[in-house]
Amino acid sequence: QKFWYVTHLVPSFEDRVQLFIQELLKYSAECKEITLHFSGFSLKEEESTEYLVSFLKSALDSIADQIKTNLILCTQRRYLSDTAGLKSYLAAVEPVLGLIDGFGLVGDEDTPIPKDVFKEYVQFSNTSKIPCRFHLGEIEFSPKKLEEILEYLNGDFIGTIAHACCLYSTHKKDPLLSYVLDALRERKIPIEVCPSSNIFLCGLQIDDFKRLVDLGLDYIIGSDDPVIFDTSISKEMAFWNKYVLKIKLLSSL
Numbered sequence: 001q002k003f004w005y006v007t008h009l010v011p012s013f014e015d016r017v018q019l020f021i022q023e024l025l026k027y028s029a030e031c032k033e034i035t036l037h038f039s040g041f042s043l044k045e046e047e048s049t050e051y052l053v054s055f056l057k058s059a060l061d062s063i064a065d066q067i068k069t070n071l072i073l074c075t076q077r078r079y080l081s082d083t084a085g086l087k088s089y090l091a092a093v094e095p096v097l098g099l100i101d102g103f104g105l106v107g108d109e110d111t112p113i114p115k116d117v118f119k120e121y122v123q124f125s126n127t128s129k130i131p132c133r134f135h136l137g138e139i140e141f142s143p144k145k146l147e148e149i150l151e152y153l154n155g156d157f158i159g160t161i162a163h164a165c166c167l168y169s170t171h172k173k174d175p176l177l178s179y180v181l182d183a184l185r186e187r188k189i190p191i192e193v194c195p196s197s198n199i200f201l202c203g204l205q206i207d208d209f210k211r212l213v214d215l216g217l218d219y220i221i222g223s224d225d226p227v228i229f230d231t232s233i234s235k236e237m238a239f240w241n242k243y244v245l246k247i248k249l250l251s252s253l
Contacts, residue, residue, distance in 0.1 A: 013047060017059050025066060033068040035222075036060075037104050040073050040093070053096040070101040072133060075121075077107035086117050090124055097128050102159065105134040125158065132159035133192065137166035138202060160220065162192040165202040168212040181215060190218040195239050196231045197224035209244045 024034070038056060040049045053073065060069045073096070079089040093100075103125055113121075125132050167180060168191075184191070193212065198204045212219060221240055223233045 013052065014055065017056055021059050021063060024069075025063060028063075028067040033070070035070040035072060035101075037072045037074050037106070039076070040096070049092045050095040053099050057096075057099045071099065072102045072104045073100045074104045074106050077105065077109075077111040077113060080105075080113045080117050080121060081111065082114065083117055083120075086120060097130065100130065102130055103132045104162075105132060107135075109135065109138070133162055134159070135162045136164050138163035138198075160190045160192050162222075163194065163198060163202070164191050165198055165204055165208070167191070168215060168217065169202070169204055169208045181217065184218075185216055188218050190220050192222050193219050193240075194222045194224035195236050195244075196229040200229060206243050209240070213244065 038053070040053050053071075057071060060071065063069075073093060075089065079085050122132065161184075167177065167184075183189075191212070193209065195209065221233070221236050223229070223231050223236050
């Protein structure tokens with residue numbers, strides 16, 4: 001799982017994709033499905049979002065019989081700082097809506113997103129029938145993060161919330177918390193948990209993960225950055241089953 005660093009040594013986007021595909025296939029025996037997060041933007045004028053996404057999607061389709069891929073188009077928060085930025089971003093991604101499986105809102109969580117801009121972004125996602133994946137409350141906890149989550153839940157949100165460690169870490173308390181948890185449970189919006197990443201970056205402990213389960217929240221297990229944390233989805237699942245759910249994986253799995 002070292003392809004991220006390897007591919008960045010190759011200057012050509014096309015060559016990077018081909019090298020990436022070769023590296024990706026090495027993991028087809030361990031993992032039959034993988035989700036890729038791709039910015040879809042280039043500093044080169046001739047490499048439009050449509051070209052980049054189309055080229056990558058074509059390459060992924062060529063190995064579809066060996067490994068299933070989900071392509072998430074990442075949205076940096078800085079693109080949503082005002083209405084003009086949003087319109088420019090949406091114009092760029094419009095041509096590739098049929099090629100992607102989701103949007104991912106990433107970037108500095110302290111970068112504010114105006115409520116009207118966010119509402120329009122969510123409406124665009126829902127109209128396009130493309131789910132969203134939002135990074136929220138991964139490292140720093142504050143009431144402002146909870147308010148932001150509430151804003152997301154107030155709309156017709158479809159998708160997952162990545163990390164959101166502030167919602168279930170046992171040492172965090174806030175009056176809004178119970179309301180947010182109720183809303184998550186009622187609407188069955190899953191939290192994406194990445195155990196290795198959340199332990200290393202957020203300081204979570206096994207008791208925090210157990211509390212997530214006890215709260216009755218829907219969740220999915222992810223690996224975040226395999227290169228940085230030297231992990232894989234199978235390692236994350238083995239950890240979760242052994243230490244959080246306290247069950248043993250069958251050897252056949």
